[in-house]
Amino acid sequence: MSDNQTPATQADSAIDNATEHTTHFGFKQVDKGQKASLVANVFDSVAAKYDVMNDLMSMGVHRLWKRFTIDCSGVRAGNKVLDIAGGTGDLTAKFSRLVGPTGRVTLADINLSMLKVGRDKLRDRGLVSNIDYVQADAEALPFPDNHFDVVTMAFGLRNVTEKQNALNSIYRVLKPGGRLLVLEFSKPTSEQLSKLYDMYSFHILPKMGQLVANDAESYQYLAESIRMHPDQETLKGMFEQAGFEQCDYQNLTGGIVALHRGYKF
Amino acid sequence: MPTSALITATVESVINKLLSLDEDSEARLKALNGARLTAFVSPLPYGITLSFSDRVDVLSEQGSFDDVVASLGPKDCCIKTSLQTLPELKETSQLTRLIQQKALFLEGELNVAQQVSALFQQLDIDIEELLAQKTNDVIAHQTLKTVKTVHEKSMSALASMAKVFGNAVVEEKQLAAHKLAVMHFSDEVNALRDRAESADARLRRLEEKFK
Numbered sequence: 001m002s003d004n005q006t007p008a009t010q011a012d013s014a015i016d017n018a019t020e021h022t023t024h025f026g027f028k029q030v031d032k033g034q035k036a037s038l039v040a041n042v043f044d045s046v047a048a049k050y051d052v053m054n055d056l057m058s059m060g061v062h063r064l065w066k067r068f069t070i071d072c073s074g075v076r077a078g079n080k081v082l083d084i085a086g087g088t089g090d091l092t093a094k095f096s097r098l099v100g101p102t103g104r105v106t107l108a109d110i111n112l113s114m115l116k117v118g119r120d121k122l123r124d125r126g127l128v129s130n131i132d133y134v135q136a137d138a139e140a141l142p143f144p145d146n147h148f149d150v151v152t153m154a155f156g157l158r159n160v161t162e163k164q165n166a167l168n169s170i171y172r173v174l175k176p177g178g179r180l181l182v183l184e185f186s187k188p189t190s191e192q193l194s195k196l197y198d199m200y201s202f203h204i205l206p207k208m209g210q211l212v213a214n215d216a217e218s219y220q221y222l223a224e225s226i227r228m229h230p231d232q233e234t235l236k237g238m239f240e241q242a243g244f245e246q247c248d249y250q251n252l253t254g255g256i257v258a259l260h261r262g263y264k265f
Numbered sequence: 266m267p268t269s270a271l272i273t274a275t276v277e278s279v280i281n282k283l284l285s286l287d288e289d290s291e292a293r294l295k296a297l298n299g300a301r302l303t304a305f306v307s308p309l310p311y312g313i314t315l316s317f318s319d320r321v322d323v324l325s326e327q328g329s330f331d332d333v334v335a336s337l338g339p340k341d342c343c344i345k346t347s348l349q350t351l352p353e354l355k356e357t358s359q360l361t362r363l364i365q366q367k368a369l370f371l372e373g374e375l376n377v378a379q380q381v382s383a384l385f386q387q388l389d390i391d392i393e394e395l396l397a398q399k400t401n402d403v404i405a406h407q408t409l410k411t412v413k414t415v416h417e418k419s420m421s422a423l424a425s426m427a428k429v430f431g432n433a434v435v436e437e438k439q440l441a442a443h444k445l446a447v448m449h450f451s452d453e454v455n456a457l458r459d460r461a462e463s464a465d466a467r468l469r470r471l472e473e474k475f476k
Contacts, residue, residue, distance in 0.1 A: 067274055068267040071325045077299055077338055097318040100299045126319075252267055 023161050024228045035161045040111055049213040050117065051088050056208060057219075065257050066090050066154055069183045070098075072250075072261060078102040079149040082173065084138050084166075085109055085156020089118035095152075096127045106143075108136040109156075138166040143173045154183040158229040167242035174264040180244060182235070185226040186251070186258035193254045201226065232258045269311055269325035276313070277323035284321065286390045293384045294319070300340040300377045305330045307347045315381065334372045342377035345370040355386070 022029045054062045070091060075081060077100040083092045086107040095105045107122075109115045112135055119133050136142050138153070138160050151170050160166045170180055188194040201223035209219030230238065232249050235258070239247040244262025251258050284290045297317035303326055305312040312326030312333065326333060330345045337343060346354070350368045353359050357379065363369035371378065397405035434441045442450070 064267055064270040064274065067270040068325075071270065071273070072327050074328070074336075076336060077301070077340070094322060097320070097322055098316055098324075100318065 024225075032161055050114065051121075053209065053213055053219075056212060057205060061253060062155075063090070065183055065252050065259075067094075068252065069152060069154060069181050069259055070094050072259060073150050073152060073181055074179065075099060075150055080147060080175075081105045082141075082143070082148045082151045082170075083107050084136075084141075084151060084153040084170070085159070086154075087114045087118055087156075089122045091152055091154055092118070092131060093122055093125060093127055096122070096131050099130060101130060104130050104132065106132045106134055106148075108134045108138075108141070110135065110137050139169055140165075141169045141173050145172050146175045147173050149175055149178050150181070151178070152181045152183070155185070157182055157184050157235075158225050163230070164238055164241065167238055167244075171242045171244060171264055176264055179261060179263050180239070182239075182260040183257060184235070184260070185229060186235075186255055187231040189251055189255035193256070197256060232260075235260055273313065273323040273325050277321065280315075280321045280323065283388060283390065284384075286395060287388050290384065290388060293380070293387065294321070297377065297380050297384065300374070300380070301338070301342070302377055302381050303333050303341070303343045305333075305343075305345040306351060307345075309348075312343075330370065337373045340374060340377060342371070342373040342375065342381075344372075344378060354382070357382075 021032055023032045023035050058065075073081075073095075075095055075098045077098070079099045080103060081095045081099060083089075083095060083105060086092050086109055089107055092105050092107045099105060107115070107118055109118065115133055115135055122128070122131060134142065138156065139162055151174055153166075153170075157163055157166065167180075174180060188197050202220075205223050206216040206220045209222075210216035213219075229235075232251065232255070236247050236249055239260060239262040242262075243264065245265050247260070247262040249258045249260040284294060294317060298319075300317045301314055302317075303312050303314040305326070312328075312330070314324040314326050314333075316322040316324065330343065333343045346363075346369045350363060353363060354369070360369065360371070364371060393405050393409045396408060400408075435443050
């Protein structure tokens, strides 16, 4: 620290320094190194009841959001698809059939419990021939450059510590001409819907989590992490910063969820 | 809520349910493994893609007809037509005429379109057998027999009602003209139109003469 700094600048710099090393975990500020393990704890806890809870929380609408994502993916037979934070394999199952025997789908998730649930589910459905399972951190994807035709990430980006790093990493592994689709909770476009949604998220959701999954805290984190996630325009800016072109987004269910799309040329 | 996703989800589950009820459809579906058929049917706002594997996946197509044609694979087919033309596609002999009339645009593998048509047209679902599995043979047989009788009787009653109503309107209440009278009237109108056109032509010729 230089001698000519005023106490105010010293305080500012200390705050900057602290901000640099911390990140949000829901509404809490935690050390950046801690977030991944805290998120892992959440998903270890909810993995077994993940599908049931998704259906209950969204009243089944999450299936339509995911289906719309697949419609927008433009996946063709023979394509290589990466489904990051693929969890229990909802998108992977359909991609596996769409790419056929000449294509491949990689289901990647940082959380081993989720990956195991996904793998068991897909195997039970007889989907085995063209799917790879990889435990991977979205910020440092263990794949070669220009490898995938399509990358999708459904309800995973908000749990990543450094979102920009993840987008940069995805850009690297996408082939030129490939596209990224990020389906994520976002900001409702109407004030009234926003109030209603807040009431649902902070009062009903944790109770539902307690009742079904015996875990109110994880669902409290879910609600908080959604509020801390960048809004539609900010995320679009982050896509552009990573190098994606023709970036756009589509609000679904009044902006509760948004589907962001970007191409690598 | 994405409406297109709701529609495709419903169509997909109906198609796969129907196919599962016909054991013979498995062989026809196997022949289509890896194929895709995209159909743009106006006035529907987006295309629908059927992707075939051990089941049928239904997707809404976000690109245009040209976009899809540009990315067609060796086992893909894309058609563009209208809702009115759709029933005519059952007759394969009509395809050439429809293409020439630009009522149907077809790109890619024609075989795929024909196999998809066969997949659905040859569906043979034994409803009585399915019902018998849930109830028993007697109930299933009686139910189907009743449904058939009710259907035949309702159709016959409808036809008879239409006849009675037609007679009442034309003969008794004289609210509408008889079919023959309408045809005669139409002929007279046509003849009058011809005479008017002929007079108009003669008038024009006379005008030319006096100019």
